[in-house]
Amino acid sequence: MKIAILGGDGFCGWPASLYLSDEGHEVSIVDNLSRRVIDEELGAQSLTPIRAISERRAAWQEVSGREIGFYRLDVAQDYEGLLQFLLAEQPDAVVHFAEQRAAPYSMKSARHKRYTVGNNVNATHNVLAAIVDSGLDIHLVHLGTTGVYGYGTAGMKIPEGYLDIEVTADQDAEGNPVETHRVPQQILYPTNPGSIYHMTKVLDQHLFAYYAKNDSARITDLHQGIIWGTHTDQTQRDERLINRFDYDGDYGTVLNRFLMQAAVGYPLTVHGTGGQTRAFIHIRDMVRCVQIALENPPAAGDRVKIFNQMTETHRVRDLARLVARITGAEVQMVPNPRNESAENDLHVANDTFLDLGLQPTTLSEGLLLEVEQIAARYRDRADLTKIPATSLWTTKHEAGVPANAPDRPGPRHAGGERARRTQT
Amino acid sequence: MKIAILGGDGFCGWPASLYLSDEGHEVSIVDNLSRRVIDEELGAQSLTPIRAISERRAAWQEVSGREIGFYRLDVAQDYEGLLQFLLAEQPDAVVHFAEQRAAPYSMKSARHKRYTVGNNVNATHNVLAAIVDSGLDIHLVHLGTTGVYGYGTAGMKIPEGYLDIEVTADQDAEGNPVETHRVPQQILYPTNPGSIYHMTKVLDQHLFAYYAKNDSARITDLHQGIIWGTHTDQTQRDERLINRFDYDGDYGTVLNRFLMQAAVGYPLTVHGTGGQTRAFIHIRDMVRCVQIALENPPAAGDRVKIFNQMTETHRVRDLARLVARITGAEVQMVPNPRNESAENDLHVANDTFLDLGLQPTTLSEGLLLEVEQIAARYRDRADLTKIPATSLWTTKHEAGVPANAPDRPGPRHAGGERARRTQT
Ligand SMILES: NC(=O)c1ccc[n+]([C@@H]2O[C@H](COP(=O)([O-])OP(=O)(O)OC[C@H]3O[C@@H](n4cnc5c(N)ncnc54)[C@H](O)[C@@H]3O)[C@@H](O)[C@H]2O)c1
Ligand SMILES: NC(=O)c1ccc[n+]([C@@H]2O[C@H](COP(=O)([O-])OP(=O)(O)OC[C@H]3O[C@@H](n4cnc5c(N)ncnc54)[C@H](O)[C@@H]3O)[C@@H](O)[C@H]2O)c1
Numbered sequence: 001m002k003i004a005i006l007g008g009d010g011f012c013g014w015p016a017s018l019y020l021s022d023e024g025h026e027v028s029i030v031d032n033l034s035r036r037v038i039d040e041e042l043g044a045q046s047l048t049p050i051r052a053i054s055e056r057r058a059a060w061q062e063v064s065g066r067e068i069g070f071y072r073l074d075v076a077q078d079y080e081g082l083l084q085f086l087l088a089e090q091p092d093a094v095v096h097f098a099e100q101r102a103a104p105y106s107m108k109s110a111r112h113k114r115y116t117v118g119n120n121v122n123a124t125h126n127v128l129a130a131i132v133d134s135g136l137d138i139h140l141v142h143l144g145t146t147g148v149y150g151y152g153t154a155g156m157k158i159p160e161g162y163l164d165i166e167v168t169a170d171q172d173a174e175g176n177p178v179e180t181h182r183v184p185q186q187i188l189y190p191t192n193p194g195s196i197y198h199m200t201k202v203l204d205q206h207l208f209a210y211y212a213k214n215d216s217a218r219i220t221d222l223h224q225g226i227i228w229g230t231h232t233d234q235t236q237r238d239e240r241l242i243n244r245f246d247y248d249g250d251y252g253t254v255l256n257r258f259l260m261q262a263a264v265g266y267p268l269t270v271h272g273t274g275g276q277t278r279a280f281i282h283i284r285d286m287v288r289c290v291q292i293a294l295e296n297p298p299a300a301g302d303r304v305k306i307f308n309q310m311t312e313t314h315r316v317r318d319l320a321r322l323v324a325r326i327t328g329a330e331v332q333m334v335p336n337p338r339n340e341s342a343e344n345d346l347h348v349a350n351d352t353f354l355d356l357g358l359q360p361t362t363l364s365e366g367l368l369l370e371v372e373q374i375a376a377r378y379r380d381r382a383d384l385t386k387i388p389a390t391s392l393w394t395t396k397h398e399a400g401v402p403a404n405a406p407d408r409p410g411p412r413h414a415g416g417e418r419a420r421r422t423q424t
Numbered sequence: 425m426k427i428a429i430l431g432g433d434g435f436c437g438w439p440a441s442l443y444l445s446d447e448g449h450e451v452s453i454v455d456n457l458s459r460r461v462i463d464e465e466l467g468a469q470s471l472t473p474i475r476a477i478s479e480r481r482a483a484w485q486e487v488s489g490r491e492i493g494f495y496r497l498d499v500a501q502d503y504e505g506l507l508q509f510l511l512a513e514q515p516d517a518v519v520h521f522a523e524q525r526a527a528p529y530s531m532k533s534a535r536h537k538r539y540t541v542g543n544n545v546n547a548t549h550n551v552l553a554a555i556v557d558s559g560l561d562i563h564l565v566h567l568g569t570t571g572v573y574g575y576g577t578a579g580m581k582i583p584e585g586y587l588d589i590e591v592t593a594d595q596d597a598e599g600n601p602v603e604t605h606r607v608p609q610q611i612l613y614p615t616n617p618g619s620i621y622h623m624t625k626v627l628d629q630h631l632f633a634y635y636a637k638n639d640s641a642r643i644t645d646l647h648q649g650i651i652w653g654t655h656t657d658q659t660q661r662d663e664r665l666i667n668r669f670d671y672d673g674d675y676g677t678v679l680n681r682f683l684m685q686a687a688v689g690y691p692l693t694v695h696g697t698g699g700q701t702r703a704f705i706h707i708r709d710m711v712r713c714v715q716i717a718l719e720n721p722p723a724a725g726d727r728v729k730i731f732n733q734m735t736e737t738h739r740v741r742d743l744a745r746l747v748a749r750i751t752g753a754e755v756q757m758v759p760n761p762r763n764e765s766a767e768n769d770l771h772v773a774n775d776t777f778l779d780l781g782l783q784p785t786t787l788s789e790g791l792l793l794e795v796e797q798i799a800a801r802y803r804d805r806a807d808l809t810k811i812p813a814t815s816l817w818t819t820k821h822e823a824g825v826p827a828n829a830p831d832r833p834g835p836r837h838a839g840g841e842r843a844r845r846t847q848t
Binding site for chain 2: 079083110113114117118121122125126129130132133154155156157163164165166167168169170171172173174175178181182183185187188190191192193195196199202203206207210213214215216339345347393394
């Protein structure tokens, strides 16, 4: 298959590109390298020493004998470039990772909110418009998030994208009253996003639903849990192929942050009560799931195929305890900067991928290896000042931050960034 | 009240500004005049001779003794300008009309799709981000559309924004099986937008839901039917205050197009079977509804208040017959460029506005007046070549356009606009 990977220089996109190339597909990466620019904005960098994209590609060619194309292009802003790329490459499938993906980053300031909305919505819409405009029959695979479901379920497993409901009907087609009866329906699962970032994934869903309906676009949306782990078989073949590992307060996902904290002897900081349940998946399973999705496209005219791409759920405090037990680190509770319920349950159906042959890597097997191979090995590169989460979800009293917190910022007036809270 | 009207130079925004000013409110208009620029792009113009915004404001001051402020500003692109405007004006409420609002225009080409998505999503998100950023307690009133509900209902009246559903639950909080039971829930009404334009209003809804939840923003979303009529008491006071009347294939809404066609002796062109049911409201009732919404804001922390702002529903072919009966015009059936069901029913609840005192102007009373005062009076200004709808919803066979239509365009390749179909 000819596969274009949008966002192929990123944490998920790079290992997915290598894996699919290794499987014999013809892979091209499109990326504007914005994630590397954000590293500079934040003064943070990957714990692992990632190489320039040119060096990455050269190393892969050396190691595998296979080429991966690269196009530096802003998918959200350069529509003509994107269209020309599709017409020139004629890919069978496009895998779309090219979005700003950190919830804390999306909440930092009005500028960050606006960047996240503008980048993500326009990137997704441009891809859809360009696929239709090109006249090519391209299967689009997008990475969404289990976060669109909101955190918490009412006595049921979260299904894969669509929810069976019943509504009460009491009239006929002309609007005349008839006996009250229940009508079954299936709808997109109602959303309750927890941040601006998550909200952009809700907007994406509606763009997909529309283009599938109006233009018979073939679309798969993978509602992915939080990725953990760093290496895949391919990234491990040469150190120049190493994947990024983020541990900073914005991009470091919860488990990677814990591993890093443990490795450097920093207490594991748990927000609030740590009662929030999150869905997880190992990076090796992610690349495999993307492949499975590519092999099982919807037909033209089908609704959007939605898979839940996760293998385990855990409460944050339980994860912290697990990492503490393995590593001997301490656990420390700090105020939650997010505006969310303190405790929630989350049960997620993932039958589709299991039925299609996914063999999950479990936390309990993989975790120790990850500590040794990544967090401990590269700990000297760590900048401890970057670990705390500094983005505040809201300045309102109702939020997770106590009103009497010493450095609670007021609303901003004319010019200047809002003061930021540092959790240390 | 101090009220900012975003999009106050438009078809709805201008009469709303005059009405609210007349009611004693302090009104400022923000508009980038993009609608006037689109007139130039389309080579179309309002049937009624609308004046420059400066002349409109001067005339209003002359006639009423009241001033209306004006700021030329692109709400979607000039965030800093918008924030400074809010901080300087400190409005109690913002009424947000500033979006690209024509479904056919939104479907003309990839460029028009992208403009509509970029303009509408960024405008709405900028307004929300700026309200939060300003720290001011501003009530936001937005004009949405009954089109978000999709066309067609399953045996029930469409409620005002939120739908009561039941889901089947079968586990406890820990995920252990319990007896199957039904759980009632109330959700945002599931959407089924009929065009890119309508889809942007779906995206708006999710932006509102998020900001109401996370930032306790106070938001009212008016799901408005198709406006008909032109004059209000205020716009009639002086010809320089006249409102716009669009009759072209992009911006002319169905009823205004029929009135125009009748006035110039052109057959009333009905798309498909004309079996699509649409919701309508007179422009006088629109301005009154906006006022009622302003007087009944939600409290901070409430969910978004959603009102259905419409007073009647009609099938398109019945409207054509009504206009034909009044005017003696002919009715002509032409292929439907839209990708939609040929026939649908639509029953919409509008209790909130009726309870709050709205006295609807009905089509059967107002229609003849409209023909005489507008369509017949200004018919010499009409450009008949602009009447046909030329935007095609899709190039796929399944769509409303018969596959054997003589000038059916193929998909576009590299450069150039897609060929367009003209219905004459
Ligand atoms: N990492 C996770 O735990 C996780 C979990 C769920 C979902 N996802 C989703 O998976 C996708 C990839 O996430 P990731 O962790 O690899 O993020 P990442 O930031 O490491 O990678 C995203 C890549 O996209 C590129 N990009 C962003 N905007 C672009 C644009 N406009 N044009 C071109 N390139 C652009 C960036 O430069 C970066 O290389 C995202 O959509 C994310 O929401 C990730
Ligand atoms: N006209 C109808 O029948 C109808 C029906 C339902 C809903 N609505 C909604 O009501 C609102 C107003 O509709 P209308 O008929 O008055 O449309 P219109 O095009 O006549 O007016 C919109 C105004 O907003 C301005 N505008 C657009 N984008 C802007 C931006 N980025 N910055 C600043 N100004 C901008 C335009 O210049 C124009 O003056 C729209 O949101 C529309 O979706 C209209």
